[in-house]
Amino acid sequence: MKKIYLLISILILGMVFIACQPKTVKNxxxxxxxxxxxxxxxxxxxxxxxxxxxxxxxxxxxxxxxxxxxxxxxxxxxxxxxxxxxxxxxxxxxxxxxxxxxxxxxxxxxxxxxxxxxxxxxxxxxxxxxxxxxxxxxxxxxxxxxxxxxxxxxxxxxxxxxxxxxxxxxxxxxxxxxxxxYIKEQVQKIPAENRIIVTEHDAFAYFGASYGFETYYLHGSSSSSDISSADINELAALLIEKNVTTLFLEATLPDKNIRLLQSTLKAAGHFVKIGGTLYSDTLGYNNDYEAMMRHNVDTIVNALSSK
Ligand SMILES: [Zn+2]
Missing domain, CATH: 3.40.50.1980 (Nitrogenase molybdenum iron protein domain)
Incomplete structure (x- = not known):
């Protein structure tokens, strides 16, 4: 039986290895x-x-x-x-x-x-x-x-x-x-209870997992799905419970859904600020990966360092 498991493991590893081999193209x-x-x-x-x-x-x-x-x-x-x-x-x-x-x-x-x-x-x-x-x-x-x-x-x-x-x-x-x-150093400036990122879609799950943030959002990982008023109300209730005071906009998305979330929270007596605009799916004005990441980190740290 162990041999069968070993054979299956080798085959699976082999499949992964083959799938990750560079493709041969014209030289x-x-x-x-x-x-x-x-x-x-x-x-x-x-x-x-x-x-x-x-x-x-x-x-x-x-x-x-x-x-x-x-x-x-x-x-x-x-x-x-x-x-x-x-x-x-x-x-x-x-x-x-x-x-x-x-x-x-x-x-x-x-x-x-x-x-x-x-x-x-x-x-x-x-x-x-x-x-x-x-x-x-x-x-x-x-x-x-x-x-x-x-x-x-x-x-x-x-x-x-x-x-x-x-x-x-x-x-x-x-x-x-x-x-x-740099990111590890910068996030230390944010009090542990403030390490929550709220955006329209679930673009910061990996960032959050790596640097110790909870992440909440209206969409899943695709920004093209519809948002209902029930989605807004559900997230608003959660943010009140978590005492979240900051929301972030995303450069590639209109701000109307986050503004609607903000006004829904305000109507419930819970005031939140907009912490800035993050580059979730693009590089931004600098057209450079490192600059995009530094922009996001600096924006998040500036917004969340104090309530
Ligand atoms: Zn995305």
Whole structure:
């Protein structure tokens, strides 16, 4: 019996290993690598440097959850050497479009290569169905795994430049370690009872798990689901119970639902402030991962350091 278990374990490990192997693509001196969004595009540029020509599917500043593939996008994807996407249903209809394109352009998902025990799952309160939360890039330690995954894929695509890619990866990993230490230091300024992040959608679950915050939200991990007045009232009751005094806006979402939550709380005699705007699914004005993370951390620390 033990042998059967061992064989199954080997097969499962083998499947994971195979799934995470870089895809073989055309070996060009300068290749076009398409990223699904600006966050992945920034990482590809950090690793690929001047040796990679990059492009994005979802336009800068747009909400990835509501993405719909256009004919023009399909042509751009099929013309590229490789497409790298987040996966876990972050990018709206992109995964569906890729399934239709087939093997014309190799496609790799970063989330598929993360250790399964590091993933966070959301449970739908109506259906009970579990779905993976795809916002793992808000944990710089998990983003290190993404950096290595991309270096591996670029090296596989162009082995002439692979040494450069792995050197760039080392530099970027150091940046992520420094960032991780910065966040750990900064959150110490927030009293333990104030470490609660309230946003419209569940984008900060990984950030919260890594740095000791409770997170509450109106949507699940997708911002494209509907919000009812019952959802607003339910969250308002919870925030009163937790004595939460700060809500955050998100750059890619209209502020009407959070404002409605704020006025619902006010009507109940509970006053909350808006702590600022966070970049949940985009990089923001600096167009840089590290700057985006520092902006979020600084905004959260400034808002929650005192009630
Ligand atoms: Zn999101």
């Amino acid at each position: 060009k001196y300068k290749s076009v690598v398409m990223s699904s969004n600006e966050i992945i595009d920034d990482l590809v540029k950090s690793i690929g440097g001047n040796f990679i020509e990059t492009s994005m599917v979802i336009r800068k500043g747009n909400d990835p959850h509501s993405y719909t593939a256009t004919e023009k996008d399909i042509i751009r994807i099929t013309d590229s050497s490789l497409i790298i996407y987040n996966g876990g249903s972050l990018e709206g209809r992109l995964e569906w479009a890729l399934s239709k394109i087939g093997n014309i352009t190799p496609a790799v998902s970063i989330i598929d290569c993360l250790p399964k025990d590091k993933l966070i799952y959301d449970t739908d309160k109506n259906s009970g169905k579990k779905t993976v939360n795809h916002h793992f890039w808000h944990d710089p330690v998990l983003w290190k795994i993404a950096a290595h995954f991309i270096a591996d894929n670029l090296a596989s695509m162009n082995n002439v430049n692979q040494q450069i890619y792995f050197q760039n990866e080392e530099v970027f990993l150091y940046t992520l370690d420094t960032l991780n230490n």
